[in-house]
Structure formats: structure tokens, C-alpha cells
Amino acid sequence: MDLIIEKLSKEIRAFPLLRRYNFTPDSELQDLLNYFYFCPLCNSIKQGFAVEEILNDNGTVSRIMYLECRHAYNWYEKAGYIDIKYRPSVQAWVKLEVYDEKNRLIRKLYQKSHSFLQQFIGLLQLAMANITNGSLTTTGGTAQTPEFEEVSGTTSVILNVMTAGFGAGSGVSTYGIVIGTGTTANSTSTYSLASQIANGTGAGQMQYGAMSISSPTASGNTISFNLSRSFTNSSGGTINVNEIGIYAKNSYQTAGTTPTTITNYFDLARDVLASTQAIANGSSLSVTYTIQITIS
Amino acid sequence: MSLKLSATYSLEIRKEIIDIIELNLIKPQVLSLTEFTDDSTIQQILNRYYYCPICKKLEFGWSLYEYYEDGIIKRRLYLDCTHSYEYGTIGYIELPIHPIVVVWMKAEVHSQDRQLTKLYQRSHSFLNAFIQAMYGMLNGSNVTIPDVTNTGQSFWQTDSGSTTPLNIWASVNAGASDSTYGIVIGTGTTANSTSTYALASIISNGTGSGQMQYGAMSVSSLSISGSTISIPLSRTMTNNSGATINVAEAGIYVRQQQGTTNLTWCWLRDLFSAVQAVANGNSITINWQVQITVS
Numbered sequence: 001m002d003l004i005i006e007k008l009s010k011e012i013r014a015f016p017l018l019r020r021y022n023f024t025p026d027s028e029l030q031d032l033l034n035y036f037y038f039c040p041l042c043n044s045i046k047q048g049f050a051v052e053e054i055l056n057d058n059g060t061v062s063r064i065m066y067l068e069c070r071h072a073y074n075w076y077e078k079a080g081y082i083d084i085k086y087r088p089s090v091q092a093w094v095k096l097e098v099y100d101e102k103n104r105l106i107r108k109l110y111q112k113s114h115s116f117l118q119q120f121i122g123l124l125q126l127a128m129a130n131i132t133n134g135s136l137t138t139t140g141g142t143a144q145t146p147e148f149e150e151v152s153g154t155t156s157v158i159l160n161v162m163t164a165g166f167g168a169g170s171g172v173s174t175y176g177i178v179i180g181t182g183t184t185a186n187s188t189s190t191y192s193l194a195s196q197i198a199n200g201t202g203a204g205q206m207q208y209g210a211m212s213i214s215s216p217t218a219s220g221n222t223i224s225f226n227l228s229r230s231f232t233n234s235s236g237g238t239i240n241v242n243e244i245g246i247y248a249k250n251s252y253q254t255a256g257t258t259p260t261t262i263t264n265y266f267d268l269a270r271d272v273l274a275s276t277q278a279i280a281n282g283s284s285l286s287v288t289y290t291i292q293i294t295i296s
Numbered sequence: 297m298s299l300k301l302s303a304t305y306s307l308e309i310r311k312e313i314i315d316i317i318e319l320n321l322i323k324p325q326v327l328s329l330t331e332f333t334d335d336s337t338i339q340q341i342l343n344r345y346y347y348c349p350i351c352k353k354l355e356f357g358w359s360l361y362e363y364y365e366d367g368i369i370k371r372r373l374y375l376d377c378t379h380s381y382e383y384g385t386i387g388y389i390e391l392p393i394h395p396i397v398v399v400w401m402k403a404e405v406h407s408q409d410r411q412l413t414k415l416y417q418r419s420h421s422f423l424n425a426f427i428q429a430m431y432g433m434l435n436g437s438n439v440t441i442p443d444v445t446n447t448g449q450s451f452w453q454t455d456s457g458s459t460t461p462l463n464i465w466a467s468v469n470a471g472a473s474d475s476t477y478g479i480v481i482g483t484g485t486t487a488n489s490t491s492t493y494a495l496a497s498i499i500s501n502g503t504g505s506g507q508m509q510y511g512a513m514s515v516s517s518l519s520i521s522g523s524t525i526s527i528p529l530s531r532t533m534t535n536n537s538g539a540t541i542n543v544a545e546a547g548i549y550v551r552q553q554q555g556t557t558n559l560t561w562c563w564l565r566d567l568f569s570a571v572q573a574v575a576n577g578n579s580i581t582i583n584w585q586v587q588i589t590v591s
Contacts (some may be wrong), residue, residue, distance in 0.1 A: 007404045036391055038312060045391055068394055084345060084354050087376070089420050090397035113396060116588045118525055122518055124586065128550070129515035130467035146464035152457065159455045161465055163436020166454070186590045188520050213435040216427050218490045223424055227433045248434065281404060292428060293422045295488050 003034040007180060018075070018226050020060055023053050027219075029091060029110040034081045040070045050111030050274035051075070055104075066111070066274040090117070092245065094271050103280035111274045113289065115186045119266040123162065137191040139247055141173075144264045147252035155203070164227060164248045164268070168211040175198035175247040175265050176211040177229040177287050183242045192267045193245050197231075204223060206231040206239060206279070224292035232284040241277045244287050245270035320389045321347070327383070329368040333360070338416045339400065341373075344388040345406040350379045359417030359569035374417070374569040386447050395589065399564065401546065402583040403572050404418065412578070417569050419584070421488045425451075425561040429466065429550075443492040444549060444560045451561065452554060464553035468529065470513045475501035477551040477560050478513040482542050485567060494562045495547050499533070508533040508541060510575070526587040534579040543572045546582050 024032075033048035036190055050066040063075030068213050092113035098205045100106050119136045126134040127148055135143040160166070166178030173196070173275055181204075182194020209230035217224040227246065251263040269289070279285050311457035326342070327333050328367045333341075342357035358372035360383065371383035377508070399419035405412045425441050432439035432453045443449045455462045475498065483506075484496020501510045511532040519526045535541050547565040551558055563586075 034472075038316065043316070045389075047394060049394075068392060084391065086356065086391075086393050088395045088397070089399065089418075090395075092396050107586055112394070114394060114502060114591045116396060117590060118518070118520075120586050121525050121527060121586065125515065125518050127466040128468045128529070129467045130464055133321075135563050139357055141577065150461040154373060160436055161453045162433045163463075164434045164451070166436030188523060188590050212384070213380075213431070216424075216431050219395065219422075221490060223490055225427065228436060249436075251392070291426050291427065291506065295423060295490055296420045 012190075012210075017175070018061075018063065023055075023105065023108050024063075024110075025049070025062060026093070026095060026110065033110070033112060034085045034087070036084045037065070037067055038082070038085075039067050039069055039071050042067075042069045045082065046071075048112075050109060052170075052275055053108045053110075055106045060293075064275070070274070072275075084108075087294060089296075091292045091293055091294070093292065094286040095290070096241070096244070096273065096277055097286040097288075098277055098279060098287070099284045101283075106151075107220055107277070109273060109275060109277060111271070113269060113271050115190075115271060116269050117186070117190055117241070117267055118188055119191065120268040123266070137267045139192040139265045141191060141269050146250040146264060146266065147262070148254070159253070160249065160251045161219070162250055163247045164211040164246050165211045167249070168229075170210045171199050171208055173208045175228060175249040176208075177289065178245050178247050179206070179231055179239055179241050179285070179287065180243040180245070185272065186270055190267070190270055192247075193270060195243075195244050197239065199233045199242070204238065204239060205235050206285075208231050221295045222292055223295070224290050226288050226290050228288040229284060230284055231279075233281055234277045238281065238282050239279050239280060241273065241285060243270060243272050246289060255286075301373070303536055317389055317454075319342050319389045322388055322389065324373075324384050327369075327371065332362050332369060332411060332506055333371075333416075335402065335416065339484055342416070342418055343393060345391050346373070346379055346381075346386050346388045348379050349386065351375075351377045355379070357418075358420075358535070359415065361413070361415050361570045362436070363413040365514075369380040372570065378569070380569070384508060394591065398587045398589070399583040400583075400587065402585075403546065403568060404579075404581045404583075405572055405574055405578060407526075407575075407578050413572060415568060415572060417566070419564065419566050421492075421566060422564050423488065423492050423562055424490055425550075426494065426563040427561070429561065441561055442491075442493045444562050446493050449559045449561075451552060451559075460557075461556035462483045462552075462554060464551060466550045466552060468513055468548055468550055469515050470510075470551070472512040473501050473510055475510045476558070478510075478548040479529060479584065480547050481508070481533055481548050481580065482545040482547070482584060483542055485544050487567065488565055492562070492565060495545050495565060497545075499541065499543070503536045503538075505537055505539065505554045507537050508535050523591055524587055524589045528583065528585050530581060530583040532579050533574075535574045535576055538576050540573050540575045543574055544568055545581055548584065584588070 034277035
């Protein structure tokens with residue numbers, strides 16, 4: 001036992017220096033958040049969950065570390081951590097960047113995405129089983145059948161199995177990355193944001209930009225791609241963003257001589273933020289989801 | 297306790313951490329000598345960090361192999377570093393983890409009258425074809441992805457007015473005797489890389505030398521337990537080739553049918569932590585559980 005402890009004590013490392021005047025690159029934040037930390041409040045070891053970086057008036061960047069227990073600590077250089085990492089085969093990351101009215105990056109929140117939802121795994125199950133009459137809950141809370149295959153007898157074929165990007169242009173808030181003010185925790189029956197922020201310039205509204213999805217890229221044995229979208233607050237007041245998600249659209253044409261296009265929306269992922277992001281009037285928010293696999 | 301994570305207190309923090317680890321080192325629970333361990337208990341066992349005497353550090357559990365020897369069930373624990381130990385000989389600590397997706401793989405070898413072995417391991421690798429398909433799905437665009445023959449083929453997401461209909465999007469629900477898609481097994485041991493597109497050496501369907509008879513795929517409904525939702529997939533392969541076959545790899549091949557053309561991609565491949573020898577007349581059942589935890 002003593003020998004083991006002696007060995008483990010050598011696993012505690014000094015933390016790498018972070019940039020005093022710059023925000024930390026995403027890849028370094030991912031690395032930091034996969035370590036385990038000691039939480040004095042829980043009196044136990046927890047995984048990293050999120051890092052929030054804030055640009056101060058004097059040009060320095062201050063940092064807050066959130067652990068999986070949701071306790072948060074001011075970040076100081078050379079803080080201790082445990083050299084034990086978790087290396088999942090699938091990971092998703094969330095990044096929120098807040099820009100002021102001069103388009104200057106003033107805040108960055110980088111956190112692990114916690115939740116794909118039942119609609120995501122349900123979609124995979126229906127597809128893998130080749131079930132054509134199953135149902136998933138739409139963002140409106142009704143059960144609908146997503147169409148993966150062309151309807152027999154269709155004369156004018158239109159089928160969009162699933163998209164969170166194609167066609168989700170500026171002003172479209174029904175699919176793509178969406179944001180909200182709700183703080184309700186996810187459950188296995190969550191099917192939408194708790195309180196979505198609508199597109200517009202009215203009170204409590206934000207202007208949705210066009211969706212952008214990058215092609216997958218490989219780095220070492222990791223392959224990832226990004227989904228991103230910007231939101232601008234021209235509502236006249238500050239809006240607090242607490243939740244984000246990925247809504248996907250499934251659309252198809254019915255059979256017959258006068259086919260009708262059916263469109264359904266499904267919430268594939270939702271995350272409650274580690275800390276509320278207050279978006280002042282005139283400011284904008286950029287949200288990025290990174291979907292990542294590690295091959296071994 | 298009101299420690300702050302600062303350099304000033306780093307030595308104190310170190311002592312705290314050591315104390316915590318020391319207090320939490322646990323001897324693994326005793327398991328049955330006559331019964332194979334249930335899946336949920338094995339998942340708990342594998343979700344722990346063990347002290348690896350060879351690496352001299354804590355490593356995550358990867359696989360538990362159970363087998364009959366001298367009339368009792370023996371067990372070997374494999375860690376993520378791939379070192380293995382007789383179960384129960386190394387201590388562990390519980391570190392809470394929060395994976396967004398976990399995939400479990402189980403391989404069980406049966407003779408005609410009883411179960412012989414059980415290999416339960418955390419799946420390590422979705423492959424390039426999977427994330428490319430996810431990208432295409434979220435982007436709403438057709439994506440060219442190397443198929444199981446390493447030929448770039450378009451994985452369809454959308455179809456506007458094509459004369460070739462999209463008849464099957466991404467199915468694994470293969471019937472009996474069909475080894476072209478669904479869960480497939482092989483004898484290869486090549487490690488995965490970002491360019492892996494198929495099993496290294498697939499075992500084809502049949503009763504000839506080196507072949508096994510594939511049963512029908514089973515894709516069960518979603519299973520919900522607490523905050524976890526999973527898709528159970530399974531398939532049994534029987535060896536009537538006349539000789540023992542060593543199964544070393546398994547994968548999930550997904551079929552898309554464009555008109556009458558079937559295209560196949562490998563979404564997932566895992567090397568077994570321990571090669572499974574399937575004697576003539578015996579069978580192997582592969583179960584995969586794709587699992588998300590909602591929080």
C-alpha cells in the first residue's frame with residue numbers, strides 16, 4: 001500500500017502555464033478538462049467540466065475552472081492536478097464566445113457536452129433496425145415518424161434524412177444550433193430546450209446567423225468536426241443564455257398524385273451551461289459544438 | 297476544509313490528494329466461482345481506475361475475461377494500457393466519469409450444453425466512416441466515404457428527384473447466413489487507425505474451412521435504465537467448419553441501399569483483449585450495447 005501511494009504521489013503535476021493576455025486554444029482546454037482534480041468542497045476527486053475565461057479591463061485573462069460536481073474555483077497558474085486522464089472513444093465539446101459591440105472577444109466558456117438525447121440514439125436505433133414506422137418526439141412534444149427511406153409510390157422524390165446545417169440560414173431558429181434561457185436539467189425524456197430564445201429583435205429575442213459545419217479533420221488518432229452558429233442581441237436589453245442544443249430537420253414527400261412535404265424537427269443534443277452567459281444589447285454570441293472520436 | 301487551488305497551497309493539496317487516494321484504494325469484490333458475472337456488475341468493475349504495477353500508474357479498466365478452468369470460473373482483468381492481471385490482485389479507486397457515449401462489447405462462447413467463456417470489454421473505436429456519416433447527417437449532405445472495400449462511395453442523406461431511390465439508409469439488421477453486414481467477426485489483429493475501413497480478416501459465412509455460420513441480427517428496442525439509454529445489438533455465429541477458429545476482432549457493418557445497389561461501411565471495430573477460440577460445433581455470440589447517459 002505504501003509503495004502504491006508513494007508512486008501515486010509522483011503523479012501529481014504542476015499545471016502548465018496559461019497565457020496571461022490571451023485566451024487558451026481549444027485543444028489545450030480539451031486536454032485540461034480530461035484530467036481529474038481535487039475538489040475541496042466535495043473532499044473528493046472530480047473530473048474537469050468547464051473553463052470560463054474572461055478578458056479583464058487591464059487586458060489580462062482570468063479563468064474559472066468548473067468541476068463535474070459544479071463547484072467552481074478561480075484559476076491560478078501552477079495549481080495542482082492529478083495526472084490521470086479519461087480517454088473516451090466519443091466526446092462532444094461546447095464552446096461559447098461572447099463578443100462586445102466592437103466585435104472584441106471578451107468571454108469564452110469551454111465545456112464538455114453532456115447530453116445527446118433520446119432522439120439521437122432513437123434515430124440510430126430505428127435506422128439500424130430498419131424500422132420504418134417507429135416514432136421519436138419532436139421539438140413540439142408530439143410523436144412523429146422520421147422518414148429514412150423514400151415513400152413507396154412517390155412520384156416527385158424529396159427526402160432529407162436529417163440535417164442541422166443544410167438550409168438553416170440566417171433567421172431560421174427551427175433547426176441547427178439553438179439557444180435558450182432555461183436551466184432545467186436533462187432527463188431521458190427531454191425533447192427540446194426548456195425555453196428557446198426566438199429569432200428576432202424584440203424583447204428577449206436574438207438574431208440567428210446561418211449554420212456552419214466544417215468537414216471532419218484528423219489530428220493524430222482523433223477525428224472531429226464542428227457545428228457553429230452566431231447569435232446577435234439587438235433586443236435592447238441583456239439576455240441570459242443558459243442552454244444550447246442541436247435541432248435537426250427530417251423532411252420527405254408523401255406518395256400520391258399531389259404529394260405533400262412533411263417536416264419534423266428533433267432535438268438531438270442539449271446542454272445546460274456551466275455558467276450563465278449574459279449577452280448585452282449590441283453584443284453577439286458564437287456557439288460551437290465539436291463532435292470527436294478517438295480511434296485505437 | 298477550505299483549500300484553494302493555488303500554487304501557495306500546492307504541497308498541502310498534494311498531501312490531501314494522497315490522503316484521499318490512500319483512503320479510497322479498494323480491494324475488488326469477490327466474485328462467484330461457479331457463475332459468470334452479470335453485465336451491470338462488470339460495467340461497474342470496468343469503470344474504475346486500477347493501479348497498474350507495470351505502468352506504475354492508475355489505468356482505466358478495459359476488459360474482464362471469464363473462463364472455466366479446473367472446474368471453476370477464472371478471471372483476468374485488462375486495463376487500458378493493455379496490461380492484464382488475475383482479477384482481484386490489484387486495487388482500485390473510484391473516480392466518477394461522465395462519458396457522453398459508451399459502447400460495450402460482449403463475446404460469449406458456448407458449447408452445445410453450456411457457456412464456456414465470457415469476454416466483456418469497453419469498445420474503443422468508432423471508425424472514420426461513422427463520424428463521416430454523422431457529419432453528413434448533421435450537415436444534410438451526401439458524403440463520399442471509403443466503404444469496406446476501401447472504395448469511396450457516396451453515403452446519402454438527401455435525395456431530390458433522383459431516379460434512384462434511397463431504399464435503406466443505415467441498417468445493420470441482416471438475416472441469417474448474411475455476413476456482408478450487421479455484426480461481423482474476424483481473425484485479424486491489426487490495430488485500428490484513422491484509415492481503418494473494415495475488419496482486417498473477416499470470417500465469411502459458411503461451413504468451409506475458416507468459415508462460420510452467421511445467425512440473424514437482433515436489434516432490440518431502446519433500453520432505458522435510470523439516466524442511461526442504450527441500443528442492444530446481438531448476433532450468434534456457429535462453427536461447423538471442422539476445426540477451431542480463433543476470433544480476434546469484431547465490427548459493425550452498416551448497409552445503405554441505393555436503388556438495388558447495396559453499399560457497406562464499417563462504423564465500429566474492436567480487437568478482443570483475449571482471442572476467443574471457438575471449437576468445431578461451438579458458437580460465439582457477440583453483443584454490442586451503444587449507450588448514452590443523459591444529464
